[in-house]
Amino acid sequence: MNYEQLIKETAEKDPRFVVMTAENRALVRSLANDKALIDKGQFFDTGITEQTMIGAAAGLALRGRIPIVHALATFLTLRAFEFIRTDVGIGGLPVKLSSFVPGFLSDGNGPTHQAIEDVSLMRGIPGMQVFCPADEEDMLLMLTDIWHSPTPSYVRLNTRKTDYKHDKNFTIGKAEIISEGHHVTLLVYGMLFEETLKAKTILESSGLSVGMINMRSLKPIDEQAILNVAKNSGLLVTIEDHFQTGGLYTILAEIFLKNRMTADVLPLALNEKWYKPGLLSEVLNYEGFTGEKIAQRIMKYTKENTSLRGSAKQSHPIESV
Amino acid sequence: MNSEKIKILEERALKVREHIIRMSTDGGCFTGASLSCADLLVYLYSEFLNVNPNNLKDPERDYLFLSKGHDVPAMYGTFAELGFIEKDRLKNHLKSNDSIYWHPNRNIPGVEFHSGSLGHLPAVAMGVALDCKSKGLKNKIIVITGDGELNEGSVWETILVAHAYKLSNLTIVVDRNWFQANIATEELIPLEPLPAKFEAFGCNVQRIDGHDFNALDNAFRALPFGNEGPNVIIADTKRGKGLPSIEARADRWFCNFNATEIESLMQELHGHGKTKLESETLTVR
Numbered sequence: 001m002n003y004e005q006l007i008k009e010t011a012e013k014d015p016r017f018v019v020m021t022a023e024n025r026a027l028v029r030s031l032a033n034d035k036a037l038i039d040k041g042q043f044f045d046t047g048i049t050e051q052t053m054i055g056a057a058a059g060l061a062l063r064g065r066i067p068i069v070h071a072l073a074t075f076l077t078l079r080a081f082e083f084i085r086t087d088v089g090i091g092g093l094p095v096k097l098s099s100f101v102p103g104f105l106s107d108g109n110g111p112t113h114q115a116i117e118d119v120s121l122m123r124g125i126p127g128m129q130v131f132c133p134a135d136e137e138d139m140l141l142m143l144t145d146i147w148h149s150p151t152p153s154y155v156r157l158n159t160r161k162t163d164y165k166h167d168k169n170f171t172i173g174k175a176e177i178i179s180e181g182h183h184v185t186l187l188v189y190g191m192l193f194e195e196t197l198k199a200k201t202i203l204e205s206s207g208l209s210v211g212m213i214n215m216r217s218l219k220p221i222d223e224q225a226i227l228n229v230a231k232n233s234g235l236l237v238t239i240e241d242h243f244q245t246g247g248l249y250t251i252l253a254e255i256f257l258k259n260r261m262t263a264d265v266l267p268l269a270l271n272e273k274w275y276k277p278g279l280l281s282e283v284l285n286y287e288g289f290t291g292e293k294i295a296q297r298i299m300k301y302t303k304e305n306t307s308l309r310g311s312a313k314q315s316h317p318i319e320s321v
Numbered sequence: 322m323n324s325e326k327i328k329i330l331e332e333r334a335l336k337v338r339e340h341i342i343r344m345s346t347d348g349g350c351f352t353g354a355s356l357s358c359a360d361l362l363v364y365l366y367s368e369f370l371n372v373n374p375n376n377l378k379d380p381e382r383d384y385l386f387l388s389k390g391h392d393v394p395a396m397y398g399t400f401a402e403l404g405f406i407e408k409d410r411l412k413n414h415l416k417s418n419d420s421i422y423w424h425p426n427r428n429i430p431g432v433e434f435h436s437g438s439l440g441h442l443p444a445v446a447m448g449v450a451l452d453c454k455s456k457g458l459k460n461k462i463i464v465i466t467g468d469g470e471l472n473e474g475s476v477w478e479t480i481l482v483a484h485a486y487k488l489s490n491l492t493i494v495v496d497r498n499w500f501q502a503n504i505a506t507e508e509l510i511p512l513e514p515l516p517a518k519f520e521a522f523g524c525n526v527q528r529i530d531g532h533d534f535n536a537l538d539n540a541f542r543a544l545p546f547g548n549e550g551p552n553v554i555i556a557d558t559k560r561g562k563g564l565p566s567i568e569a570r571a572d573r574w575f576c577n578f579n580a581t582e583i584e585s586l587m588q589e590l591h592g593h594g595k596t597k598l599e600s601e602t603l604t605v606r
Contacts, residue, residue, distance in 0.1 A: 041455020052444045059448020
């Protein structure tokens with residue numbers, strides 16, 4: 001099963017589903033020639049018109065349809081932002097946004113194509129849910145629930161394959177706990193999952209107890225999972241191919257403030273910068289997001305700080321105000 | 322249309338204009354833009370559309386989308402006259418106990434979708450048209466835009482797509498009152514020759530006098546104008562129509578009249594005298 005097969009199967013089973021694309025056919029290529037779906041009004045390519053596609057999706061949703069819309073992540077979330085916010089958001093309509101090559105996945109395209117504020121923008125819309133699967137398997141485990149929920153949603157599509165076997169139980173708003181560790185816990189979403197797994201192994205080999213969480217759902221966020229690791233782990237590291245402002249690091253700040261807590265958190269994100277374009281492996285290396293570099297940055301931080309002295313149980317890094 | 326029917330429509334439109342004038346105080350509203358499309362809305366809901374207070378959930382009803390949402394007082398007035406909402410509700414204009422404010426929203430029975438940001442509802446209406454066409458329905462989908470609204474690129478983007486999908490069930494009606502917010506359209510972003518622009522985008526176009534019920538009826542009864550693309554009806558209208566003291570004035574888009582002016586304007590609407598306007602002109606809101 002791949003993304004295209006899942007979407008086809010979903011649409012064939014339920015005529016409410018309609019696949020739309022602003023001529024971003026990479027993941028729905030065969031559907032563009034699927035006469036049965038086209039004849040039933042279940043596939044529309046609107047051309048390079050992100051705004052019109054979103055407005056039309058809102059209109060289709062008014063008629064009881066569930067549009068799954070495709071465009072490059074930047075053009076979807078930025079060019080069409082007001083249409084998403086105003087037509088889909090105010091309307092509270094179940095339009096399902098599938099964003100292609102978000103974050104580091106636009107690798108060599110350059111800053112015009114770097115959707116690294118998408119999580120921030122989408123989670124700011126009332127009622128919009130935001131999901132960032134770790135890899136293809138994770139994404140396929142999540143999509144059916146997401147598409148059948150009555151709310152609008154934004155998914156950072158991720159068709160990369162990893163060897164990791166994910167927890168098959170996906171619940172909207174629940175994170176996947178990969179491991180628990182009292183020295184450091186790595187919180188990651190999306191395609192950086194794979195490199196973070198490598199970083200975890202490196203950190204463990206240096207004797208640390210390492211926890212790791214695949215966030216899966218950024219809105220609603222698994223607040224309890226975050227509070228648990230904040231209490232039980234000396235250092236938290238947020239790892240995201242997103243601006244440091246508005247993404248997971250900000251979400252943690254919001255959660256801790258709401259719960260009158262503080263914590264030692266190291267953000268690995270893009271701080272006030274676009275990333276150097278190139279092949280994905282080059283980008284990861286240059287920006288410090290390979291497993292090895294993630295581990296190095298964490299070790300460097302811990303040498304300069306005191307967070308890993310002993311376990312959390314002894315050092316009580318969380319101070320309730 | 323026979324003269325009796327026209328008389329009914331004229332009387333109804335006069336009442337709708339009275340409602341608009343009454344909403345033009347205590348905070349005011351977009352009076353000029355509302356008066357220009359009052360006849361259009363009265364005609365459509367009275368004579369043409371298969372929409373009434375009892376079929377608002379019927380999937381085979383006709384749809385009307387008000388994309389130039391700031392003219393919603395004309396719609397509120399029409400809905401009050403045709404029983405979609407109680408007339409008394411209009412007194413709640415701008416009150417927090419109701420949802421009767423400067424732009425349309427779905428808390429008002431009959432409003433299909435909210436608007437306010439220009440250039441959105443052509444696309445939304447197109448989505449509805451795509452679904453209706455795919456189901457083989459014969460209903461009509463109308464979207465009313467302003468002429469100033471045609472500055473928005475999304476309108477033209479939508480027309481490109483509507484033409485590609487041969488959506489002859491979709492009709493764009495332009496309330497061509499010749500003004501955008503602060504200035505005459507032709508002085509800022511000239512639109513003419515407007516029919517040629519739409520035709521070049523693959524639309525079938527008719528241009529009519531938007532205050533002439535016979536002309537409106539002839540045009541709408543002729544829909545669809547073809548099978549290859551969306552229809553466009555350019556309704557030439559007058560901003561502030563019905564109140565000579567504000568007609569075709571750039572500075573009377575948004576009006577917030579005082580009580581004396583309101584009484585005088587009501588007289589003026591019925592052909593008695595001309596109002597001396599002293600209230601501040603609010604050209605941007």
